[in-house]
Amino acid sequence: MHTLYFTRHGETVWNVENKICGMTDSPLTERGRQQARELGEAVKASGVHIDEILYSPLSRAADTAMAIAEATGLPARCEPRLREQCFGKYEGTPRNGGEFRVSKTHFADRYDGGESMMQLAQRIYNLLDELKADTGKTYLLVAHNGIARVVQSYFYDMTNEEYAAAGIRNCELVEYHFE
Known part of the structure; x- marks a missing residue:
């Protein structure tokens, strides 16, 4: 059994505006940058063992990962499969929109030009299977909701x-255990 850690990027402009980000690259707010720095310091102070940070190529996750890496001294590298789901026509719309809430339960729906939940799960499950097989390393994934x-x-x-x-x-830092 080995451990995997996961965190979501810091607060973004569109988080504050209650908009769906998806593949749209909404930047961190000053509060988001502070959250990332504080998470890095908390990880360093906790003494948890992490070998490497893998992060999404979108700037909000990359900037968060770099702040954590700076605070901890951990190596970090971009992992393209960690990019957020493309929500197609819903990007930039309200996160609590009724139509979107219903669409999120339709796992084959590509959101008129987006990516289905099934496609998303395939790329993330493939990555997790690879990390599970790499029993010698503990990773922190920095990605999206x-x-x-x-x-x-x-x-x-x-x-x-x-x-x-x-x-x-x-x-938020979440800990998982591969069996």
């Missing part, structure tokens, strides 16, 4: 409704 749902579903049984409602706070 949509990725957080998929990672949680990899480790725990969830209903469709639980999956659609799942998420984590900005810079």
